[in-house]
Amino acid sequence: MLSVSATAQRYSYGLKPTQLPQYELSVEKDASKELIDLERFIPGIVLDIRYATENNFTQERIYGLSKAYARKPVAEALKNAQAEFVKQGIGIKIFDAYRPYSATVKFYEVYKDTTYVASPYRGSRHNRGCAIDMTLIDLKTGKELEMPTEFDSFKKEAWPSTPVSNPLVKKNRDLIISVMSKYGFKVNSSEWWHFDFRGWEKFEVLDIDFEDLEK
Ligand SMILES: [Zn+2]
Numbered sequence: 214m215l216s217v218s219a220t221a222q223r224y225s226y227g228l229k230p231t232q233l234p235q236y237e238l239s240v241e242k243d244a245s246k247e248l249i250d251l252e253r254f255i256p257g258i259v260l261d262i263r264y265a266t267e268n269n270f271t272q273e274r275i276y277g278l279s280k281a282y283a284r285k286p287v288a289e290a291l292k293n294a295q296a297e298f299v300k301q302g303i304g305i306k307i308f309d310a311y312r313p314y315s316a317t318v319k320f321y322e323v324y325k326d327t328t329y330v331a332s333p334y335r336g337s338r339h340n341r342g343c344a345i346d347m348t349l350i351d352l353k354t355g356k357e358l359e360m361p362t363e364f365d366s367f368k369k370e371a372w373p374s375t376p377v378s379n380p381l382v383k384k385n386r387d388l389i390i391s392v393m394s395k396y397g398f399k400v401n402s403s404e405w406w407h408f409d410f411r412g413w414e415k416f417e418v419l420d421i422d423f424e425d426l427e428k
Pocket residue numbers: 309339344345346406407408
């Protein structure tokens with residue numbers, strides 16, 4: 214994770230994200246603002262936090278810890294979605310959830326196409342703790358269900374509007390989108406794995422490291 218001093222120099226896009234002390238005050242005033250540890254909160258959820266490894270499009274380790282956090286109502290909705298998937302022998306695997314603003318700046322500086330990476334002028338819904346990158350797994354085998362592309366593919370096949378000829382892949386994509394939609398999430402138009410929580414507007418862009426949230 215970027216150090217605080219390096220981070221401060223990075224606020225050059227006209228957006229001043231909320232940092233730890235203001236975040237703590239906001240949670241005192243409004244409990245829905247709390248970032249919840251999804252691994253602790255949702256039984257059986259699996260993490261594969263790619264930005265805590267070099268297995269991501271930047272080919273660098275961006276996060277110091279492999280953690281998934283989301284704001285409280287987002288975590289609750291995701292818990293309900295997981296319970297529905299589990300009835301079908303399926304579980305959720307998370308690739309990314311809350312993402313500190315500094316990471317969004319870094320992604321933009323690596324790959325300046327805002328179709329695929331968030332603009333640092335506005336921040337990402339991940340920065341607000343209101344977006345989840347995920348896929349589905351078979352609970353018996355632990356294997357991912359087949360989807361149109363890999364996570365973070367920049368191909369057109371990743372768009373939820375692109376037709377899929379394989380009926381099984383179509384079924385899997387339809388399932389993740391329909392169940393997530395039922396629990397208040399909207400799929401991104403160029404990424405089948407990215408889900409925004411409806412009502413994200415009330416949550417501020419944050420720049421707090423996982424290390425600080427763990428304390
Ligand atoms: Zn995403």
